[in-house]
Amino acid sequence: MRVAALTKQILQAALFYEIWDAMKVTFKHMFHKPITFQYPREQRTLPDTHRGALALLRYDDHQERCVGCDLCEAACPSRCIKVISLEDPERPLQRYASEFYIDITKCVFCGYCVEACPVNALAMTKMYEFSTHDKRTLLFDKKRLYEIGERHLEDAKKYLYAHNQEKNVEESREYRYYFPQSVLKPTQPPPKHLG
């Protein structure tokens, strides 16, 4: 009836009905449990395969793993890794990286370098909080990378296990690269199976 419809209309106009109708969804959501993470107080649990900041690892006896082979430099699609390799003068024929730079501003965190590393020296950690006011600190040099490796050793190892690059067993941990030995000065004990 025209009167009822008109009354409804006037009532709705007087009581701002459209607004309450639209706010129904909003009020309903007020009592929903929020899914927002209250970062930085709450942090997301990251999976083991998470590709965060890069780290250089050492063996259990504190020897550097990196042999300066430049394969990560070759694999990097953004060409942000720079390696200067040298022969260690105290240990002839041992190759190592005397300088190792990763420009983390160029890095796309693809993980190709970690895949390419033949001695599992590079790994990725769960660290993503390294913003700074000075852009120069974002050129990670060898010292920084080894520091990250020390601080996040567990995460780095877990990354390697998760990506099937290393096994979480005793033999894997003891395996290390056997360098050519100089006839003048041997620098490594012979491998286990040779006695």
Added chain:
Amino acid sequence: MGLKPGTNPDVEAVTIELSIDGKSVTAKSGVSLYDVISSTGKIIPAMCYHYTFDPFGSCGMCLVMQEGKKAPVRSCTAKAAAGMIIKTDGDDLFLARKKAVEKHLSVHPLDCPVCDADGHCELQDMAFRHGVTNLANAKQKFIPEDTRSPVLDFNMNRCIACAECINVCKDVLMIDALQFMKKGGFNQVVPKGDLALSCEFCGDCLAVCPVGAITNKFSKYLYKPWQMKKTTTTCNYCGDGCQMYLETKDAEVVRVTSPLSWKNKWGDRAETAKGHGGICVRGRFGFEYIDSAARLKQPLLRKGNQLVEAPWLETMHQVVDRFSEIRRKHGPDAIAGLITARCTNEELYLFQKLMRAGFQTNHLDSSARYGHLNFVHASQHALGIGRSPNDWEDLTKAKAVILIGSNLTETNPLTAVRIKEAIRVYKAQVVVIDSAVTNMAKLASHPVLIAPGTEGLVIDGLVKAALELDLIDETSVKKHPHAFEALKAAVAHVSLEQVAVQTRMSVESLKDTVTIFAEASRSIILCAEGIVRRPDGYQNVLKLIDLAWITGKLDQPGCGVNTVTEEPNEQGAVDMGAAPEFLPGQVSFNDQTARDRFAKAWDVTLPAAGSGANLVEILKGCKTGQIRALYVIGENPLATLPASMEVRAALDRLELLVVQDPFLTETARMAHAVLPACTSAEKDGTFTNLEGRVLRVREAIDPIGESLPDWHIMTALANALGCQWEYESSNDVQAEIMKLLPGYYNLGQPRKVVPVIDHYLSNGYAADVAVRYRASAPSDAKNGRPFALLMGQVLYHSGKLSTEAIGLITIAPNTGRLRMNPQDMERLAVSEGTTVRLTSDLGSMQLAVQSDHSIAPQTCFFPEHFNEPPVKDLMSVQVDPTTGVPTFKQTRVTIEKA
């Protein structure tokens, strides 16, 4: 293995037909099947095969199926026979080759990440091509790496026993420094006798090794092959002009490789006659002078007693002001210039243009004056061509070579390899006439040891023997009967017995030599420092030309009288006119047509004809005070010339000495201004090598510090003096040279020259030749001193530039010792390291001795690259009256125990 290469021109073989992959192919019988297959264009994988030497057959990759044989056949060692039916592809062959790769890989260590050959490894390539991903059983050798030598490391874990290194060293280079030895159950490549490697260190074994078994100590672990930029350039050490690749990474030269490392192995063996693509120890391991810490990075100006660094603008202002002042006050003849033959052609051209058009003086000279100009003048005077007429191919294919006055292996190793190939492949007869037991003498068919300084007499003897044995070529002498009679009269007094007594070369030997030379179809005479850097060099070269003329060897293809040059661009220095008697193009400075042409092209008046001073005259002018300003580019007269030339006094007297050099040399320390030049690795340009070939030098890295190319500095200097030169790059200079000397560059091929002797023989020859063969004792009479002291070049060094390369100094340091024959040492009762007193007519000094078997008795030797102790100061200087060449490499001394 004795398989004659099919492309050897001497091989007499029947042509046969065989079928390869269904197609019929013709080939010579008995050649390697691999060569036949690759001549059809199909390349079969191979690892131990290299086209420069005979196939070895150890890797087992070059398998083909031959009908009638059950198992696949190794094509490299199979000889092609008529009616063979060969299949080169197919799944069965792929699997067979894959098995061969797996066999090699199963004893190969997993060293790829740390191996210097990663990326440039044939085993990697083969594994990739054949899809090898897993190995059934792998067994490592765990042999320690041989790091005893100062240059090369041998890692026998990686060795695949292909024997390429042994073959290249034994066959191609005839050095034979490596061998197989069974050690610890494995067949290993070791230096001869398993001692630390001590050889010529040419690095060809390093270049041909398909894997990383032989590595370079100087660049150990510093690079991976894919990271480097390769620049093709020409070596800066000697006149051979070898092409090499400067490999740079981040503006630093990391290593040097030769075309042999990168060349397609499946090349044409006949091409090796033009050069096998190797380089020598200097080129390969002597690159460290380029970024040495001793390089000058800033100009220096003298303030008081010191040289202080100054910016370019200030230095150039001072230099130009002082030059202009001297020219204004004392005229252009008070200015002189010296340039080194290590500069490029463009820079030499600009130098003589700067002196003649800019400073308006003809007092200029280059280091070609130290010997090469003797040859140039003789050759120009007699034959109308001022350079060696034969190229490397002619040298390789010669049938007879007389090598006189040249220790070729030490001075120009790659030319020596050409002669070695002539001996080995083309069966040439080589006569080596020298006063020491040189490396070539040990390999030659007819080595002759003569008394030092008697080369001139030997040539007299050879000419006389040719006449006595009637080995005369009738056609050549019939054209000039008068000249021939004059020659006969001139040598009438020469007696072969006398010559034999004085030179210690027997009459038999003289006769044999001439017979070999005259009767061969392709005969070459190669003379070098023992002739042109000694007194009477000019006359001796003319005598050699006489010998070649009467035996009819001047205008035949593949014959001629040649020389080798010590510095890379000595030929270019002469061609570009960097000498007071020459204009560019080797025309005489006094030739009016040429003078007009250049005056018009440069838009200046040239200094008067007949004016000008060469090296010796310039130094004399400095001493008397007539020359007040000297511009020295790359030269180091203070360290090169003996004290008797009084160079220090001469340079002290100068009002202005400007030195332009990459290093602070002894001469630079006396300068008023030192301008830092860059090395040949940092600029573009060309060199002309001893064949007359114009080779490109390319920029590999940017000039270090504030150093600049020589042409750039000279252009700035000229423009500041008022000439309006608009050279923005060395290409602009090249364009100008191309206009003035059309055909000079000739696209890198030596220009064909035809010796023309007629003019020389019909004009005044009789008078010339009458004095040429005058009877005389050797030019340095014994005057009571029993030993002959010789100074010369050693293989590991070149001039003084190589002493700035740390690598070469490591290999061959300055021992400071005099080299003597062990028998002489025994007679004098001195042993290794004992100090002796060395006395010549000019002075005396004390130094230790070392024994050296290649030194002849009654002679002693000291390398000319070192001035500690300054043995050169014992030498007296003799200046050739015709060519002005100063010679100071030989004198007589007394040796006593100190």
